[in-house]
Amino acid sequence: MPALVLIGAQWGDEGKGKATDQLGGQVDFVVKFNGGNNAGHTVVIGDETYALHLLPSGILSPGCTPVIANGVVIDLGVLFQEIDGLEGRGIDTSRLVVSADAHVIASYNRVLDKVTERFLGSRKIGTTGRGIGPTYADKMNRVGIRVQDLFDEKILRAKVEGALELKNQVLVKVYNRKAVTVDSVVEDLLSYVDRLRPMVADTGLLLAKGLDDGKTVLLEGGQATLLDVDHGTYPFVTSSNATSGGACTGSGIPPNRIDKVIAVIKAYTTRVGEGPFPTELLDEDGERLRANGHEYGTTTGRPRRCGWYDAVIARYATRVNGVTDFVLTKLDVLTGWDKIPVCVAYEVEGKRFDEMPMTQTDFHHATPVYEYFDGWTEDIRAARSFEDLPKNAQFYIRALEEMSGAPFSSVGVGPDREQTLELRPLV
Numbered sequence: 001m002p003a004l005v006l007i008g009a010q011w012g013d014e015g016k017g018k019a020t021d022q023l024g025g026q027v028d029f030v031v032k033f034n035g036g037n038n039a040g041h042t043v044v045i046g047d048e049t050y051a052l053h054l055l056p057s058g059i060l061s062p063g064c065t066p067v068i069a070n071g072v073v074i075d076l077g078v079l080f081q082e083i084d085g086l087e088g089r090g091i092d093t094s095r096l097v098v099s100a101d102a103h104v105i106a107s108y109n110r111v112l113d114k115v116t117e118r119f120l121g122s123r124k125i126g127t128t129g130r131g132i133g134p135t136y137a138d139k140m141n142r143v144g145i146r147v148q149d150l151f152d153e154k155i156l157r158a159k160v161e162g163a164l165e166l167k168n169q170v171l172v173k174v175y176n177r178k179a180v181t182v183d184s185v186v187e188d189l190l191s192y193v194d195r196l197r198p199m200v201a202d203t204g205l206l207l208a209k210g211l212d213d214g215k216t217v218l219l220e221g222g223q224a225t226l227l228d229v230d231h232g233t234y235p236f237v238t239s240s241n242a243t244s245g246g247a248c249t250g251s252g253i254p255p256n257r258i259d260k261v262i263a264v265i266k267a268y269t270t271r272v273g274e275g276p277f278p279t280e281l282l283d284e285d286g287e288r289l290r291a292n293g294h295e296y297g298t299t300t301g302r303p304r305r306c307g308w309y310d311a312v313i314a315r316y317a318t319r320v321n322g323v324t325d326f327v328l329t330k331l332d333v334l335t336g337w338d339k340i341p342v343c344v345a346y347e348v349e350g351k352r353f354d355e356m357p358m359t360q361t362d363f364h365h366a367t368p369v370y371e372y373f374d375g376w377t378e379d380i381r382a383a384r385s386f387e388d389l390p391k392n393a394q395f396y397i398r399a400l401e402e403m404s405g406a407p408f409s410s411v412g413v414g415p416d417r418e419q420t421l422e423l424r425p426l427v
Contacts, residue, residue: 002259003207003217004427005247008224009263009317011233011271013297013304015329015412016264017043020057020220022410022420026427028215029065029207030058033250034240035222036073036105037082038132044415050086054079056220059086059093069203070101071240071250072222073135074147075110076192098196099203100148106160107188108167108180109134115175136239138163147200150193153186160185204252211257216427219247225263225317226271233363236275244321262426263323263406265314267331267396270295270304276364279307279343293333310343310368311403316356318405325426326404328397329412332419337375340396343368344403373399381414386421389413 004027008014020030021043037053043060044050052059054074056066068074083093109131117129138144143163149156160182168179207217223242226232231243240246244261248254268289271277281289286306289295295304317323334340346353346366357363376390383389389397401408411421 003253003257004260005219005244005258006262007221009265010224010269011226012224013270014264014266017057019264019327023218025061027218029067029210029217030056031067031069031219031251032056033069033071033219033247034242036132037075037078038130045417055082065095067203068098069251070099073103073105075105096199097201098199100200102147103135103139103144105131105135106185133239150189157186207253219251231320233275260324261322262325263317264327266329267334269307269310272297272302272304277305278366278368279310280305281307293330308341314404323406325409326406327410328408331411332381332413339372340375341370341372344371345369383413
């Protein structure tokens with residue numbers, strides 16, 4: 001049985017939570033392999049809406065084992081707050097497994113994240129201020145704290161002392177902030193140990209045995225392709241690998257065990273934070289997309305920047321991820337437009353680019369080349385098959401599919417679990 005990777009094809013917020021939830025009943029493990037609580041998934045089940053930030057979406061699927069793998073950075077306070085919130089609503093979270101190798105976000109990482117962004121001013125990246133970047137930096141600098149370190153107080157204290165030796169110099173002498181004490185950090189982290197210990201496992205081994213036993217593993221990416229630290233719109237990116245390659249390093253599952261790469265893509269485009277965005281709309285159409293699509297961050301509440309579908313980005317996502325299937329979401333948001341523009345290429349100083357420009361400079365100056373498609377006025381939210389859709393909506397889907405480089409296997413026509421059209425099986 002396969003390992004499946006599910007990632008975002010744009011700048012995030014494509015509806016990965018709903019797509020994961022859609023597959024949750026058909027898989028045995030749902031694995032979060034990157035990021036932290038700097039992004040969120042919204043899942044709607046009947047009249048209930050669940051906003052997930054750190055927990056894998058599989059937490060809502062009975063019989064599925066949700067896993068927070070080694071590639072994730074964990075704010076333990078947020079983790080248990082989220083668990084308590086779900087349990088208060090009757091959701092069983094006892095199946096959750098956490099990697100012993102995942103890194104922990106310490107209080108000083110959050111402080112540094114916030115003061116650094118303020119210090120950068122107009123050059124800010126647009127982070128969430130939750131300590132994600134500094135924690136990944138600690139990981140690469142080999143001064144990070146892992147979950148397993150919390151079970152050996154001597155090692156934990158030594159690592160915190162080592163990390164604060166330099167960080168306190170920066171906080172005090174550069175940012176004019178108070179030094180962080182070793183005792184306060186150690187005491188805070190140790191307060192979670194008793195509750196955390198039963199959840200912790202060698203998740204790489206757990207998943208390998210699961211695959212050997214014929215189980216299906218879904219690897220769920222946070223953020224998205226254009227936010228990948230290597231393949232995204234650097235430096236306006238996240239601090240981890242959100243592409244399919246990151247699923248391997250972030251979970252311990254080797255590439256030759258992955259059977260499918262499913263990319264979630266919105267019927268238009270959004271992004272949060274700073275950075276270039278060729279199809280961004282700063283007019284009434286942009287406001288209408290934001291209002292119709294409820295485009296506000298699940299984690300931050302920030303209004304998302306909105307624009308038309310970008311087929312150049314879709315082709316790029318197909319290429320760098322090896323996409324085998326697309327899940328198209330939020331088609332219903334486009335209902336009511338007479339004409340729907342789609343970006344099919346870019347123009348930079350008179351030169352046409354059918355693929356992503358090589359340099360940040362060219363991408364920053366890219367002007368979209370649009371094709372226009374006839375819209376529809378019919379309410380499509382009750383559609384339950386492709387044939388139920390208006391002809392113009394069908395044509396729009398097929399046109400996007402042809403120019404995006406991989407088949408569209410699923411189409412979302414509303415936020416609810418049931419408002420999904422399956423064009424071909426994903427599992």
